[in-house]
Amino acid sequence: MGTNKKSVMVIGGGIAGIQASLDLAEQGIEVKLIEKNACIGGRMAQLDKTFPTNDCSICILAPKLAECFRHPSIQLYTLSEVKDISGEAGNFKVKILKKARYVKEEECINCGTCIEKCPMRVDDEFDMLLRKRRAIYIDYVQGVPSIVTIDRDNCLFFTKGACRICEKVCEREAIDFEQQDEEVELNVGSIIVATGYDIFNPEYIETLGYGRFPNVVTALEFERLICASGPLGGHLLRPSDKAEPKKLAFINCVGSRDIKNNPYCSSCCCMYTTKEAMIAYEHDNELETSIFYIDLRAAGKGFRDYIERGHNEYAINYIKGKVAKILQDEANNPVIVYEDINTSKVKQIKFDLVILATSMVPKKDASKLSNILGVELDEYNFFKGGFYHPQKSSKEGIFLCGACREPMDIPNSVIDGSGAAAKAAEIVMRE
Amino acid sequence: MVDEEVKIGVFICHCGTNIGGILDVPNITEYAKTLPHVVYAADNLYTCSEVGLTQIRENIKEHNLNRVIVASCSPRTHEPLFRATCFEAGLNPYLFEMVNIRDQDSWVHMKEPERGTEKAKDLIRMGVYKAALLEPLEKIKVSIIPSALVIGGGISGMNAALNLANRGFEVNLIEKEPHLGGLIRSLNKTYPTNEDASKLLEITNLVEENKKIKVFKSAIIENIDGFVGNYKTTIVQNENLTKIESGIIIVATGASPLSPEGYYSYNGKDIISQMELEHLLKNNSVYANNVIMIQCVGCRNEERKYCSNICCMGALKNAMLIKEKNPDAHVSIIFRDIQTKGTTYEAYYRKAREKGILFIKYLPEKPPVIKKDHIQVYNEFLNHEISISYDLIVLSMPLIANDDSETLAKMLKVPLEVNGFFLEAHVKLRPVDFATDGIYVCGSAHWPADISECISQSNAAASRASTILSKDMLEVEGSTAEINEDLCVGCEACIKLCPYSAISKDEETDTVIVNKVICKGCGVCGASCPHQAITIHHFTGDQILSAIVTYGGEE
Numbered sequence: 001m002g003t004n005k006k007s008v009m010v011i012g013g014g015i016a017g018i019q020a021s022l023d024l025a026e027q028g029i030e031v032k033l034i035e036k037n038a039c040i041g042g043r044m045a046q047l048d049k050t051f052p053t054n055d056c057s058i059c060i061l062a063p064k065l066a067e068c069f070r071h072p073s074i075q076l077y078t079l080s081e082v083k084d085i086s087g088e089a090g091n092f093k094v095k096i097l098k099k100a101r102y103v104k105e106e107e108c109i110n111c112g113t114c115i116e117k118c119p120m121r122v123d124d125e126f127d128m129l130l131r132k133r134r135a136i137y138i139d140y141v142q143g144v145p146s147i148v149t150i151d152r153d154n155c156l157f158f159t160k161g162a163c164r165i166c167e168k169v170c171e172r173e174a175i176d177f178e179q180q181d182e183e184v185e186l187n188v189g190s191i192i193v194a195t196g197y198d199i200f201n202p203e204y205i206e207t208l209g210y211g212r213f214p215n216v217v218t219a220l221e222f223e224r225l226i227c228a229s230g231p232l233g234g235h236l237l238r239p240s241d242k243a244e245p246k247k248l249a250f251i252n253c254v255g256s257r258d259i260k261n262n263p264y265c266s267s268c269c270c271m272y273t274t275k276e277a278m279i280a281y282e283h284d285n286e287l288e289t290s291i292f293y294i295d296l297r298a299a300g301k302g303f304r305d306y307i308e309r310g311h312n313e314y315a316i317n318y319i320k321g322k323v324a325k326i327l328q329d330e331a332n333n334p335v336i337v338y339e340d341i342n343t344s345k346v347k348q349i350k351f352d353l354v355i356l357a358t359s360m361v362p363k364k365d366a367s368k369l370s371n372i373l374g375v376e377l378d379e380y381n382f383f384k385g386g387f388y389h390p391q392k393s394s395k396e397g398i399f400l401c402g403a404c405r406e407p408m409d410i411p412n413s414v415i416d417g418s419g420a421a422a423k424a425a426e427i428v429m430r431e
Numbered sequence: 432m433v434d435e436e437v438k439i440g441v442f443i444c445h446c447g448t449n450i451g452g453i454l455d456v457p458n459i460t461e462y463a464k465t466l467p468h469v470v471y472a473a474d475n476l477y478t479c480s481e482v483g484l485t486q487i488r489e490n491i492k493e494h495n496l497n498r499v500i501v502a503s504c505s506p507r508t509h510e511p512l513f514r515a516t517c518f519e520a521g522l523n524p525y526l527f528e529m530v531n532i533r534d535q536d537s538w539v540h541m542k543e544p545e546r547g548t549e550k551a552k553d554l555i556r557m558g559v560y561k562a563a564l565l566e567p568l569e570k571i572k573v574s575i576i577p578s579a580l581v582i583g584g585g586i587s588g589m590n591a592a593l594n595l596a597n598r599g600f601e602v603n604l605i606e607k608e609p610h611l612g613g614l615i616r617s618l619n620k621t622y623p624t625n626e627d628a629s630k631l632l633e634i635t636n637l638v639e640e641n642k643k644i645k646v647f648k649s650a651i652i653e654n655i656d657g658f659v660g661n662y663k664t665t666i667v668q669n670e671n672l673t674k675i676e677s678g679i680i681i682v683a684t685g686a687s688p689l690s691p692e693g694y695y696s697y698n699g700k701d702i703i704s705q706m707e708l709e710h711l712l713k714n715n716s717v718y719a720n721n722v723i724m725i726q727c728v729g730c731r732n733e734e735r736k737y738c739s740n741i742c743c744m745g746a747l748k749n750a751m752l753i754k755e756k757n758p759d760a761h762v763s764i765i766f767r768d769i770q771t772k773g774t775t776y777e778a779y780y781r782k783a784r785e786k787g788i789l790f791i792k793y794l795p796e797k798p799p800v801i802k803k804d805h806i807q808v809y810n811e812f813l814n815h816e817i818s819i820s821y822d823l824i825v826l827s828m829p830l831i832a833n834d835d836s837e838t839l840a841k842m843l844k845v846p847l848e849v850n851g852f853f854l855e856a857h858v859k860l861r862p863v864d865f866a867t868d869g870i871y872v873c874g875s876a877h878w879p880a881d882i883s884e885c886i887s888q889s890n891a892a893a894s895r896a897s898t899i900l901s902k903d904m905l906e907v908e909g910s911t912a913e914i915n916e917d918l919c920v921g922c923e924a925c926i927k928l929c930p931y932s933a934i935s936k937d938e939e940t941d942t943v944i945v946n947k948v949i950c951k952g953c954g955v956c957g958a959s960c961p962h963q964a965i966t967i968h969h970f971t972g973d974q975i976l977s978a979i980v981t982y983g984g985e986e
Contacts, residue, residue, distance in 0.1 A: 015860075026898035050859050060860055063508050070512060109480040112447040141449070146477070257777060264774040295768035299740040301848070301858065301878040304731065320811075341811050380774055387624050387775065388631065388883050391890060406773045411862040412887075418863065419890035425897060426597040 005189040008424045009034060009094055011082055011369070014042020015410055016402025017194030018064050019417030020424070025073035027425055032186050033068065034096060035078045039143030041065055042196055043403075046126060046140075046220060048227035050410055051275040052306040058142055058229070065144040077184065078145065082372055085191070089397025089427050094186040100179035102150035103136075107174035110138060110146045114166035114175070122154045124231075128221045131231035136166045141229060150175075189428035190397045192420045193383055195369065197403040200255035200262065200359035207325035208254065208356060214240040215334050216326060216354045219250070219269070222276055226283065236283055238353045240332040245287075245352035248280060249336055251323050252293040255359035262359045264380060267407040269357035270297045274310040276355065281314040290317045290349070292338060300409070326354060360407040373398055382406055391420040399423045437563045440471040440496040441555060442487055444478035444503035446533050451476070453537040455548045459502075462552050466559045470494050478503050484516045491520035498562040502530040502555050523567035525909060525969055530558040557978035564974045568909035573948050575660040577900055578603065580677035582652065582839070585613020586631065586882055587874025587889040588683035589638045594893035596643035600900050603675045604638065605647040605666055611635045613685050614875075617706055619713040621882055622748040623779050631882065647673065655680070655842040658948045659869030660905055679869045679896040682853055683889060684839065686830040686875035689729045695826055696801050702824045705742065708749050719760070719823035722753055723806055725799055726766040730829035732795065737850055739829030740879040743770040746827050747783045754786050763789040763819055765799050765808055791817070830879040843870055844932035852878050863892045867931060867949070868907075871895050910952040910969035912945045918964035919943055925956035925965065 007030035010017045018040065021031045033040070044050075045065075047057035068074055077098055084095040118134035126133075126140050135154040138146070156163035157177060167175040199220055202210040210216045215238050217225070228234035238245045250273035255261040270293060277289040296318065298307045310316040320341055327335040327348075334354040340347045362381035363369075370377045376394040378384040385405045386392040393400050401416035402408065408416065441463040445451025456474045463472035471494045475483040478501050490496060499522065501513050506529040514524035532551040540547030577600060581592045584606030592602045610616065612635055618628035638644055647666060650673075654665040664675045691697040691704040699707065705724070711717045724746045730739050743766065750762045764783075769790070771780040784790065791810055793799055799808035805820040832851030840847050845865045846854040853876050856866040863871050873888035874880050880888060899905065912933075919942040926934045926943060933949035934956060936942075945956075957967040966972070976984075 023894045023898055027894075027901040053858050055859060060857075064860070066508050066512070106481070109477045109482055110447055111476040146480070263777065263781065265772045265777040267772040295770070297768060297770055297772050299738045299770045299772070301852070304737050308736070344812075344814070378774060382774060388621075388886055390883050390887055406775070408773070410859050414860055415862050415887050415891040418892075418894040419887045422594050422598075422890040422894035422897065425894065426594060429598055 005091060005187050006030060006428050007032065007188045008190045008192060008428060009092070009186060009188040010192045010194055012042070012194035012196055012402070012404065013037075013040030013068070013076075013078075014194060014196045014402060014413070015044045015061065015064075016196070016404075016413040016417040016420075017042070017192070018068055019414045020192050020194060020401055020421040021068055021074050022064065022071065023418050023421035024425060025071045028073065029425060029428055031074045032188060033074055033076050034080045034082060035076065036081055037139060038078055038101065038149040039139040039145065040068060040076065040078070041140070041143060044410060045142070046128075046223060048223045048230070049275060049279055051271045052300075052302045054275065054278065062142050065142070069144045076145065079149065080184075082369065083183070085373060090189050090430075092188050092191060092397065094188060094191075096184040096186060097181060098184055099181045100152070101147075102152070102155075102175065102177055102179050103148050104174045104176050105145065105147055107172045108147040109172065110148060113169050113171070114148060117165050117169045119163065119165065120154055120156050122151060127224045127231050128218070130221060130224055190399065190424035191373065192399045192401060192424055193369070193373065193375070193393065193404055194400075194402050194417065194420070195363050195366070195404040197360040197407065198363050200361045202254050202356045202358050204261060205255065208251070208323070209326045209328060209334065210356060213326065213328045213332070213334055214238075215332055215352065216356065219272060219276060219355055219357045222355045226276070226279055234283070236280060243352070244284065246284075247350070247352045248277065248287060248289045248355065249334075249349070249351040249353075250277060250289065250291045250355045250357060251336075252291065252357045253322070254356040255361075257294060262361060262380065264407070265297065266357075266360045267297070268360070268409045271300070271303060271306065271409065273355070273357050274307055274316065277316045278310055278314045288315060288317070290319050290351075292319050292321060292323050292336070294320070294322060300411070360403055363404065366404070391416060391423050397427050435497060437468040437498060438470045438494060438496050439466075439468045439498040439500060439559055439562055440487070440490050440494060441466075441469055441500045441502065441559070442478050442483070443472065443474040443532075443555070444483070444501065445474060445476045446503055447477065450503070450533050450537045453541055453544050453547055454532065454551050455544070459548060459551050459555065463555055463559070466556055468498070468563050469559060471496065479509055479512060484512075487513070487516050488520040491517065491522055497522065498526050498528070498565060500528045500530060500555070500558050500562055502532045502551065502558065504533040505531055525568040526562075526565050528558050528562040528565060530554050553982055557982050560977040560981040561974045564971070564977055566968070568968055570906040570909040571911075571947055573658075573660045573905045573907060575899060575902055575905055576662075576676050576678040577601065578677050579679050579681065579896055579900065580605070580662060580664055580675055581681045581683055583613070583683035583685055583874070583876065584608070584611035584646070584648070585683065585685045585874065585885070586615055586634070587685065587876075587880075587885040588613075588681070589634050590886050591681050591683055591873060591889035591893045591896075592638055592644050593634065593641065594890055595896060595900070596641050598893070598897055600643065600897070602644045603647065603677060604644055605650040605652070605675075607649065607651055609649045611638060611646065611648070614688075615882070617709060619709045620748065620752065622744050623775050625748065625752065652839065652842060658946060659867075659899065659907075662869065679871065679899050680843065681889075681892050681896060682839070682843065682845075682870065682872045682876050683874050683892070684833055684836065684876045686852070686879060687833050689828040689831045691728065691826045691828050694728050694828075695725060695799075695824070697826060701822060702801065702826070705745055705749060705825055705827050708825050712749060712752055717753060717756070717823070719821075720757070721819070721821045722750070722760060722762045722823045722825065723819060723821045724750060724762070724764045724825045724827060726764065726827045728826040728828055731767060735829065735831070735850065737829075738768075738770060740770065741881045742827040742829060744776055744779065744881060746825070747771070747779055747788075749825070750788045751783055751786055754788060761789070763791060765791050765793050765806075767793065767795065830875055833876075836876070843867070845870055852876065863888055864895055869899055907948055908950070908952050910967070911947045911950040912952065912954075912956050913966045913968060914943055914945055915964045915966065916940060916942045918962045920962055920964075922961065924959055924961065928955050928959050930955065
C-alpha cells in the first residue's frame with residue numbers, strides 16, 4: 001500500500017509506555033507518546049522504593065523520564081487523550097485532544113514563583129490527597145516535562161473570575177489564560193496501549209474501617225507517607241495523632257481474590273507489603289510488623305530470598321489467614337480480628353497502624369478507550385491480550401503492555417513494554 | 432589544545448528551590464568567580480531549561496570557554512544533556528564537568544544551610560581544579576553486523592528469531608538437540624487454554640520455512656568472541672565447524688526439570704513426576720482413581736530455596752485433565768502456596784476448586800509421608816494429621832538451570848545468579864539485558880517461565896536487540912581505561928575484577944589489553960591496579976588528586 005507509517009502511538013507514559021517508547025525510538029521509529037496527566041512517570045513515580053532490590057523508585061526512573069523527553073524520535077503529548085481512531089494496522093488516523101495547560105510550554109522554566117504565590121490550596125492527587133498543592137502546580141518535583149500546569153477546575157480565575165496572580169509574577173510571561181484545548185491529528189502505523197491501573201477503594205469493604213478509622217491507610221498512601229519527598233519528609237507518623245507507630249500490620253488481598261470484589265490476584269502485593277515493612281523497619285528498628293496473607297506469592301527471581309530476609313532480618317511476622325474485620329479502640333488504634341489457623345479461634349491484635357494492600361483495578365475509563373480503539377476488554381475490564389501472546393490485543397496493529405492488561409510488577413511491565421514495542425515494530429517496518 | 436590557556440565557565444543552578452531555597456547561590460557564584468582559570472560564572476534558576484542551555488552555548492562563544500562546569504544535580508540524569516550542549520557550541524563534550532550540589536549537598540544539608548553553602552564552594556573548587564586538567568576525548572565508533580545469533584530453539588528462541596526476521600534482520604538460530612521445540616515437545620497440553628501442545632509447536636514450521644532464519648540443529652558452541660556489533664561464534668555440528676558473525680546474541684537456552692530420583696520414594700510406576708504424567712496423559716493411559724500431587728518437591732528447601740514459578744499451574748492443568756476424563760477420580764494437590772498470580776491463572780485455580788480438586792496445605796517441617804497405599808500429611812487448618820489413599824502419586828519437580836549454563840556463561844562472559852540462572856543487568860529496569868552490551872536473555876534461562884512469559888520475554892529481547900541491529904554504527908563511551916605497558920606486570924588482578932570482561936591478557940608481552948569498545952570506564956581496574964599502570968581517562972590520577980589537594984588533602 002505504501003502508506004505504512006513508520007511511527008507508533010503509545011498511550012500512557014508510565015514505566016511500560018516509557019520502555020516501549022524508548023525501545024521504538026532507539027530503532028529509529030517515530031513515537032507519539034500520549035499522556036493524560038501533566039507529567040509522565042505513572043505509578044512508579046509515586047513509589048518510595050522497589051522490590052526486591054529496594055532501589056529508590058524515582059531515582060531509577062528519572063533518567064528514563066529525561067531520556068523520553070530528550071529523545072529526538074519521541075514526541076510527547078501531555079494532558080492529552082485519544083478521542084477517535086480510524087484506519088487499520090499500518091495506517092491508523094488518530095484524533096487527540098490536547099487540553100490547555102494555560103502555560104506556554106516553551107516559556108515556563110519551572111522556577112516555582114507562581115506556585116509560591118498561588119493562593120489556592122487543592123488536594124494533591126500525586127500524594128494520595130495527603131497534602132495540598134496549589135492550583136498552579138507540577139505533578140511532582142522530578143516530573144517531566146518540567147513545567148507547571150494550571151488546574152482549571154480549581155484556579156480562582158477560572159472558577160471566580162479573579163486573581164491572575166501567577167500571570168503577574170511570572171517574569172517569563174509564560175501564563176496564558178487564553179489557551180484553548182486543541183485537537184491534534186496523528187497518522188501512525190501501530191498503537192500501543194499502556195494505560196496502567198487504578199487502585200481499589202477499600203471503603204467498599206466496610207468491615208475494614210478505611211475512611212472511618214484514621215490509622216487504616218492504603219499501601220499507596222503508605223508509600224507516600226514513608227517517601228522522603230512525601231508529605232512527612234520520610235518520617236513515618238500515623239495520621240490520627242502524628243505519633244511514631246511501633247506496631248504495623250499489612251493486610252494482603254484487600255479487594256483481590258475476593259469474589260465479591262475482584263476475583264483475581266493483584267500479583268504484586270505479597271512482595272510490596274514485604275518491601276514496605278522492610279523500609280519501615282529501616283527507619284525504625286524497634287518496629288514490629290505482621291503481614292496477613294492467603295498464599296505468599298513470591299515466584300519471581302530472588303523473591304523467596306526476599307521474603308526470607310523479611311522474616312529473618314526485618315522482624316516480619318507472616319500470618320496466614322484472612323482478616324474478618326478491623327475495629328478501633330478509644331485511642332484510635334486499629335484492632336484486627338482474624339481467625340487463627342492453628343487454634344481455629346477468633347483472635348484480636350491491636351496495632352498502631354494498619355496498611356491495606358488494595359487491588360490493582362482497571363482504569364475507570366478503560367471501557368471508553370476500548371470502544372474508541374475497537375479492542376476487547378476481559379471480564380474484569382482489563383484490556384484483553386492473547387493467552388500465549390499477551391501483548392496482542394483483539395485488533396491487528398494494536399498492542400498492550402503493563403498493568404492495563406493484567407496486574408503486574410515493574411520488571412514484567414518493562415518486559416511487556418519492550419515486548420509490545422517488538423510487535424509494533426514488526427507492523428511498521430514491514431514492507 | 433594543550434598550550435591553550437584554560438578558560439573555565441561555571442554555571443550554578445538553583446534547581447528551583449531545591450538548591451536555591453537552601454544554599455546561598457549568589458554568594459557561591461561570587462566565590463566561583465575568584466577561582467583560578469574561571470573567566471565566567473553565573474547562576475540560573477534551572478540550568479537544564481532551554482534558557483539555561485542557551486546561556487551556556489552563548490557564553491562558550493563569547494568568552495572562548497574551553498572548560499564548562501555545571502554545579503547542579505546528578506550526572507546520572509543530566510550529564511548527557513550538558514555534554515550535548517557543549518558539543519553544540521563546538522566544545523569537546525569531555526571538557527565538561529558536573530558538580531553535584533543538590534543530591535550531595537542541599538538535599539542532605541537542608542537544616543544547616545550555611546555549612547551546605549561552604550560545602551558547595553568546596554565542591555565547586557574541586558571541580559574547577561579537576562576541570563583545568565580535563566582532556567578532550569573521542570567517542571569510539573563501532574560498526575554493527577546486522578544479523579542476530581539466537582542460542583536455543585525452544586519457544587523463547589524460536590519466537591525471538593521470528594520477531595527479528597519479521598523486522599528484516601538475518602537470524603542464526605542454534606539448537607543443541609536434533610529438533611526445535613525444547614520442553615514443549617514433552618508436554619501434552621498447555622495451560623490456560625488446555626489445547627494440544629503440538630498446536631504451539633506449529634511455530635517450528637514458520638521458523639524453518641523463514642528465509643531470513645538459518646537453523647543449526649545438533650549444534651554445540653565451541654567459542655564466542657567479540658563485542659557488541661561484532662560477535663564471532665564458532666559452532667560444531669557433526670565435527671563440522673561453522674563460524675557465525677552477529678551483531679547481537681540472545682540467550683534462550685531454557686532450563687531442565689529436576690530428576691525425581693530419590694524424592695518421596697519415587698519409583699516411576701505409581702510414584703512419578705509431573706513430566707511423566709504429561710506423557711501418560713498424552714497416550715491416554717492414566718487409569719488411577721485416587722491421584723495425589725505433591726508440590727515443591729526438591730525446591731523451597733535448604734538446597735534449592737527458590738519457587739519454580741510454573742509447577743502450580745502445571746499441576747492444576749493435569750489435575751483438571753484427569754478430572755475431565757474421569758469425573759469420579761479423586762485428585763488432591765498437596766501444596767505450600769498456590770502460585771496463580773494475575774487474572775487468568777487465578778480464575779484457572781478457581782475452576783480447579785469448582786471441579787472438586789482437593790487442596791491441602793502442608794508445612795515444610797511436616798512434609799507428607801508416603802505409606803503403602805495412603806499418604807499421611809499434617810494439616811494446619813484441622814490441626815491434625817490426615818490420611819488420603821492413592822493409586823498414583825505425582826511429584827511436581829522444579830525447573831533447574833541447565834548443566835552447561837556455566838560453560839556458556841563463561842564463553843559469553845556474563846554472570847549467573849546463585850541458582851545457576853543467567854543474571855540480567857538490572858532486576859527492575861533491564862530484565863532481559865545483560866550488563867555486557869549486545870547480549871540478551873529470555874525464557875527459562877533467566878528464571879523458570881511458562882509459555883506466555885517466554886513469549887513476552889522473547890519479544891522483549893528481540894526489541895532490545897533491534898535497538899542495536901537497526902543502527903549502522905554505534906557510539907560507545909570515550910572515557911575508558913588505558914594500560915601503561917611499561918608499568919603493567921601482568922598480575923591479572925584487573926581481569927578478575929572487570930565487571931564487563933573488557934580486559935584480557937596479552938601473552939606475548941605478558942601485560943593486559945583493554946578492549947575500549949567493551950570498557951565502560953567504571954574505574955574498578957584503575958583503583959585496584961597495584962602498580963598504577965592503569966589510567967582511567969576523564970578520571971585520571973592527576974585530575975582526582977588535584978581535586979583532593981585543593982580540598983585540603985595531602986599529595
